[in-house]
Amino acid sequence: MAVSATTSLDIQKIRDQFPVLDQEVNGKPLIYFDNAASSQTAKSVVDALVKFYEKDHANIHRGIHTLAERSTKDFEATRERVHKFINSAEADEIILTKGTTESINLVAHSWGTKFLKEGDEILISQLEHHSNIVPWQLAAERAGASIKVIPIDEHGDIIMDEFKKLLSNKTKLVAVNYISNSLGTINPVKEIIALAIENGATTLIDAAQAAPHVKIDVQALNCDFLALSSHKMYGPTGVGVLYGRRDLLEAMPPYQGGGEMIKDVSFNGTTYNDIPYKFEAGTPNIGEVIAFKYAMDFIDELGHENIQAYENELLEYANAKLELVPGFIPIGTAKKKASVISFLVKNVHPYDLGQLLDVKGIAVRTGHHCTQPLMDFLEIDGTVRASFAVYNTKEEIDTFCEALKNIAERFN
Structure with missing residues (x-):
């Protein structure tokens, strides 16, 4: 070895x-050999998690004492690390979630509530994980939209000619995975995104399988949304990322209500926080988010x-x-x-x-x-x-x- x-x-x-x-x-x-489900966790990640719980455990963004400030600083350092890892335009376009599934559900609920209308069509591929199917079914049902499926051939490749035929003035969203978790197919996502943009559609890429294997550059891909999970990247469970373009995130309503996602609350109404905090209600998996930074360090070092x-x-x-x-x-x-x-x-x-x-x-x-x-x-x-x-x-x-x-x- x-x-x-x-x-x-x-x-x-x-x-x-x-x-x-x-x-x-x-x-x-x-x-x-079960890494597509969840990779093992690097020792540097485990050490960071232990350090948080032994030395720095405090809630973030809400305290002025030393432990709270240390936790906040380390938490935000992970957001900055993700920003650089996927080359977003700015760190505020990075929403920290529980995983790819929550990230996709956030878009389906929040973006879908704002932008999906009756008669709209959502295109997904035959290769999708349930987490990139069911949220869109729910969103389509709420809006009166419909789902169209991009077919694949017997080898597991998307049939691009059929995808082009499905695109129409009704296509509101194209949501596909970067790499198939079942078959390992690497999809031509850059071409898919370009064709969707030409047609005026919004795009979401499920990069859960891609993040540990290929270099992701959201600006080069030119996607509107991208989701990934820490636990497939040698990091802890319960941590994920949603990248979204600033203009879309700012236009979308909050996904959940509670602490952190507000500026002012009264019984007469609430003013929401700026992005990314508008979409990060409640206390997150602070230690796991902090430790996730070291998983990205591990990947980039190799x-x-x-x-x-x-x-x-x-x-x-x-x-x-x-x-x-x-x-x-x-x-x-x-x-x-x-x-x-x-x-x-x-x-x-x-x-x-x-x-x-x-x-x-x-x-x-x-x-x-x-x-x-x-x-x-x-x-x-x-x-x-x-x-x-x-x-x-x-x-x-x-x-x-x-x-x-x-x-x-x-x-x-």
Whole structure:
């Protein structure tokens, strides 16, 4: 587990920053291939979280004592860090939420309440996670709008010609993921955004899967909204980001009412706070937000280009090895993919396969991956999904493929 063949990354040094990997599960060394669901947390992140609760625990923005000022300063440092991480025009365009799901719900409720009208159309793709489907269904129902689905081909690629046909003067919003959590497809989001803008539509990008794997630049993408989650980026759970263009955020009504999102309150009426605070009602996950900064530091220190090159190396290596597994059926063979492999093995149910791999200390995800409409299109109940992160190794893939081969041979 030395240096990567394609980059200068020292993989063992990286693994040393994730103590959770140094353990046995069911008497076997843990192999963690469930990173698309949630990556493991870097030690620097854990240390920052512990420091907050041991030394700095106080509520933010509301106190003048030293602990409150330290907490506020560190909390706002994370907002500034996100601003630089995704290259927003300003830090005030960064709303700190509980995760991608809350970020999308915020837009669906607040933007949808303000801008969606009866007869409008919302375009989403066949690849979407439930969190980028259900909020729009709710918004469409409230407004009397409708949802149109951008189709994909048998490989898991969006059919761009069909997308262009769906665009019309009724299209109010285009909401798609950057990378599919189920299939690993990397969508042509820049082209999708450009076509939507030409048509006068607002755009939202679900970047939950993209943030740890590819460099995001919201100004270069020219999207209106973008959502991501900390827990897929080697950070803590319960923290997410909504990026929104200032003009849209200022035009949108608050998502929730309470403390922090107000300037003045009386029983006769309320004046709302400026962005971003207008959308951050109540006490947030302060320690987790503070710790999230260190997850972004970790990614930037390694470099997105290095991470992507190494993960692509793992993906190619695994694909070649898996071809030798009896009855192996790949699900999703898009032209451009992140380090996600969804598959079936002939005569073995995905749940059974997941349990049998767990006995060998190998963690994979099984099921529909919160993409039931996609599974319906593929005419399957679900898949087994192995997803790789920068701390995974070829040796782990060898062990995984050998275990899979042994299981498959028993059924084929």
